[in-house]
Amino acid sequence: MTVSTSKGCIIVTGASRGIGAAISLGLVRAGYTVGCLSRSGEAPQVEGATEADRSQWFSAKCDVSRPEQLKEAFSDVVKRSGQPIVGLVNNAGIHSQGRVENIAEAEFKNVMDVNAYSVLAASQVVYPHLLENKGGLIVNIGSFFDKLGIKQHLTYCATKAAVAAMTRCMAVEWASKAIRVLNVAPGYIQTDFNREMIEKGPLGEFLSKRIPAGVPGNAQDVGQLVTSLFVLNSPYMTGETIYIDGGHGMLQ
Template sequence: MSEQRECIVVTGASRGIGAAIALALAQQGRHVACFSRSGALPACPGVPAEVSARWIGAKADVTDPAALAAAMRKLADEGWRIKGLVNNAGVHLDGPSAEISLEHWQEVMDTNATSVVSACQAAYPHLVATGGGMIVNIGSFFDKLGVKRNLAYCASKAAVGAITRCLAVEWAGKGIRVMDVAPGYIVTDLNADAMAAGGPLRAYLDKRIPGREPGTAADVGALVASLFTPAGGFLTGETIYIDGGQGIAH
């Protein structure tokens, strides 16, 4: 590329919430480097060609720090200026707390928390070189709840909030803002059957969510994209819960 253009890196961008985030950012007119293990572009049917043309496919396993750093260096070598990062990739494993293995614990922590640190470290020199930018980490409202069979997952998402606060304070002088977006129950292509009306999970959510409806991946995508506009210019270090009020409902 002869001229440098700006892009935002989104991890886990091929499906679900990550794809919705990549779509919302592209709809803003931004170029999005879509990181995933497969390197596939977001699975978003019916997207206009002028929007999907803003996606850049990239293969990177978030649990491999060297792969993350290499993928970001490749973007820079191709003339892209990295101005933002969305750490969306994650895994959800559950099991009885008295019985989960250390391997279970490590897989969840590595994918959901350690990878956030690795990606932020990989992006840091690029963000500094471009005069700063925004990092958005995708947490969960489970970070403040005691959830049976979710010891590792809840701990990993609480760590995301702590990582966000620490980096926001430490990197503010470099013009880097860091936010944590923490969804509640969100319907995606991965869980649509379980979330369908009439099922036991949906019946539970109808009682627990004040508005009686779970959120959508597009809801999360729109919120994340808004943080990359002037509206998010003085926000940093905070956790924004997007859970329809479920986490505060008594």
């Protein structure tokens, strides 16, 4: 009989590409089994992943704004992996841009559902799993836009500010249960989705001047940080927002 050496299963939402895929790879290499949730149900598409890495993640199709789909996906991952859920990374999100006077009600509600309500819904679903585990860690992926005033980004900024506030509230309410909640807030991160825009468009020139290091971060930067929070397992650290933006948000 083979004895599993996994440290348990961590659910990652929005795991098929970009930051979510990098987080999934980092967690697998740190010894965890990873439940990879996405709308497509695809396995993480990440450079450098080996067959050994892929054997430790279990993909499930899920609309993260639908609690019933989240419950089904969580149960499916537990059944297939054979591992208890010990953590959650709320990474799924979408972008929105537009002038304040033109924001449509349906657009605002949809982005709020995916970026903010899903954090609440997934955290509620994972709660009994973490209670059974006698504690665990939830990492929410926010944005440094939560503290900035950005033209034509009201909807996105509002959702990420909500994520930061939800992190603090969940942290203080669940601390007595040994459930910690942290918010990782990236700045500009280059992924396959925005690579051309950053490398060839005016955004790249702006970021080269605005970010102290002169370049945006990458998905692996965020993946390494999130993985380190699970590996460190610092019991007294909860409720905090950790910015990973190369100093962009504090530059004057």
